[in-house]
Amino acid sequence: MSTSSQLLSRRAFGRIAAGVAAAAGTGALSACAGGGGKPSADAPLRIMAINHVWSQAVKRRIAEFEERVGRRVSMTLLTADQLASSYNVKLNASGTDVDVMMVRALQEQLLFGHNGWLADLSDRVADDRFAWDDFQDAPREASVTGGKVLSVPVVTERPALYYRKDLVADLGGPPRTLEALMEGARELTRRKDGFYGYVGRGQRSGAVSQWSSFLYSYGGDFVVDGRSGIGSAEAVAAYEYYGRLLAGSGPPGATNMSLEQALPIFAQGKAAFFVDADAIYSSFLDPKVSRVRETVGFAPFPAGPAGAKPHNIPSWSLGINAFSRLRDDAWEFIRWAA
Template identity: 70%
Template sequence: MTSTRPALTRRRLLTAAGSTAALAACGSGSGPAGPGTPLRIAAVNHVWSQAIQERLPEFEELSGRRVSMQMLTADQLGSSYNVKLNASATDIDVMMVRPLQDQLLFARNGWLADLTDRVADPAFAWDDVQEAVRERSTTRGRVHSVPVVTERPALYYRKDLVPAPPQTLDDLLEQALALTDGDTFGYVGRGQRAGAVSQWSSFLFSFGGDFTTADGGSGIGSDEARAAYAYYGRLLHEAGPPGATNMSLEQAMPIFAQGRAAFYVDADAIYTNFLDPSISTVMDTVGFAPFPAGPAGAVPYNIPSWALAVNRFSRLQDEAWRFLEWAAGPDRVKEVQTAGIPGARQSVWDDPATAAAFPPELAEAMRVNTANGTGHDRPEVIQVGRARDIVGRPLVAGILGEDVDPVAADADAEFADFLVRDNRQQEF
């Protein structure tokens, strides 16, 4: 799709910010802020934030307003939101949020401005944002965020050990088992109880399962889910490193980077770690491939890992929206994606110039996974952390070599009860 969006000029920014287009659904807080008040952005310390920070002088020139960006870790950012927004604080205007982790809770709490009418402006080209990730920005039929960073799983593999990447999960398991010896693990991946759930999701979907059923009940006790639990457990139990149940991204990734594993499935956003000579010994041998097909085909996640939202208590909501329009518009997304940071606009993905920013195999894997992907990688609930803890329990059993069926049945009952309570909390 080719965007027809007009250039975001200084005149257009100032005219829009000074107009009466502060829509009723996006009220402008408790009072006006003076022209000397900076636009304050709360962001996670991420490569996207760093890239945007370098370009802030351009936005300041266009908008005529100074911008202050604070970058924190994800945990620090979450704690800051809980403290400040519970107190209806006005000293945050633009919020960087995780749609799948934060948005449902934040929307229920009334912390996010409604952007539905904002994104409907044809100039913003909302329909250019990929459908799977665009849907995650919508809660109860209202748009509360604009995605800026997307993520899919990639199958990382060693070309010196594997002549071609496996096309199916059966092939992956067979090859991983065959390549496991005293010096090399056939597979490494996340194994922590809650932390592994997001990466396991692609296995679950590709076995034909999901976290919940069509009527909102628990899906983790289904035949498909139990098969996915058993498969992932066997993969790490028989082909993975010792202590896999303690492995997060930070523990699993270096094992592959140091050449100690043949296969690794994790987010495509981390690929630069394997091309960095200060971290990796597999720079010349790492390969990239799409997620392999299971019984239900290849169904990886394709999610917005980070998005921008507007604090409902901000007194600069018009200016905050203009920042979103600038930072998430086609021109900026193309700039940032050309620097190797995957965005959410289809027109940018369709541009050959942006594909050239990634290794060719990875660019193709991203394209395939985007086309096949589903828009979530965890249960879509308010209490995401608790849900992941329940869903992850059978994963641990499988990785330890235990029978997953009784554990999955118990977790299924617990998750079903949890969903009843969580669904009541979603009535807002």
């Protein structure tokens, strides 16, 4: 066969492949796209959530809710990155194949609210049977975007210091100050052996939430007297501390690590200290994923120059897909789960 024939065949194949992909894509989007009419009684209530200790607990009891509403429930648990990607595809296609959405009120809710992808829950939370006032003020305020309540908070998180009990005895126990954490992490780092004194998030928004405790404990804040405070002397000192901690004691590529990359390093016994959300503690006790089950310890966030000032954030909330055809059942789930 001549070279030109081979090229022609490849081009022809490319056109055919593109046509097949386009047809498949159209079919997939049609499956996601919203349709009219009332859903059948057999249609499941579809819930998408982060794979989190809270979600796992709810999923174990989902049969209780199914009996309560008389409808089958499909609950999918994903990582944060997988969840964000899935929402992007489904909601851009006005998909009806998700009803209840677990979202981050401080992150994607702002975009989803702007795009009209979350149902307004203002009237529902105002119902006397729901007791909206029982929720903490800050998480409740974070659930409001554009003057509308778009989600109900179900998870707040604070940082915990995870440490190796078998390694800190000679250090006098877990560090109680950030200075002691820096010293201990450097002392325990053995890069040639692939062992690190500290591991933590360094990537984008995930790093901001975890770094905020360092900022507060250095006496800084994001907003000071109505203006940005991230250029203050206290904030710069917190930046420098966290940078030195990761650079001097952390694994390669630490500034590109999210929770999904940092957590396994500690769970596999390759780091001495790890500061992250208290909600992930169960990952280190699970023999299927953890080698530090017998040696992991838990301690409060260490004190900085301004004391120990850990963050407390409304990390995850429940909202309703604006394109859902099962909004009433979706709200019943939120009432039950919250």
